[in-house]
């Protein structure tokens with residue numbers, strides 16, 4: 434597939450947030466997002482490998498698609514979960530249940546919903562190119578967490594990587610992308626939690642390899658087209 438670079442976003446520390454799009458007009462787009470949490474290099478790596486393959490694979494039917502390789506570019510540079518304001522971008526989106534209270538610093542939702550430039554940029558993209566399915570790559574324990582109507586996507590990928598699938602991760606996540614995109618755009622979100630390198634795996638390459646077949650195969654399914662179809 435052929436991608437062109439759109440105008441980058443700008444982080445708090447004025448670093449560009451690159452974004453790529455296929456040259457197809459559609460009413461809904463598939464989004465692949467990495468690095469919402471800057472220290473989750475495993476998820477960033479898997480998306481990097483997947484994106485490299487997508488760019489070279491010309492036998493695929495062109496899909497309306499947007500790729501944000503690293504959203505929290507400042508956090509990625511600093512190797513922190515949070516952005517340069519010490520805000521957790523995955524708790525800062527304007528969901529109905531957004532609240533300024535939090536129990537741990539790493540879940541700091543910010544002074545108000547959508548206060549952070551990285552999220553403002555993401556929401557602007559969503560408003561311009563509506564999401565039909567979002568896959569957001571993270572790192573935690575291997576789990577495919579589906580919000581909205583994408584359980585079958587989680588189960589399809591799980592056949593390959595054997596990760597657990599779950600509709601929630603066991604604790605509330607107000608202000609998260611999983612809640613926000615379902616509420617505002619009726620777009621399902623698959624939060625793709627990769628295993629942690631230091632506790633679970635030998636190398637980043639190993640984490641990519643256990644996902645390679647499933648992710649590549651997914652792009653040849655009808656299921657992916659179903660998600661971005663006008664409903």
Ligand SMILES: [Zn+2]
Pocket residue numbers: 469470473571572
């Ligand atoms: Zn994360």
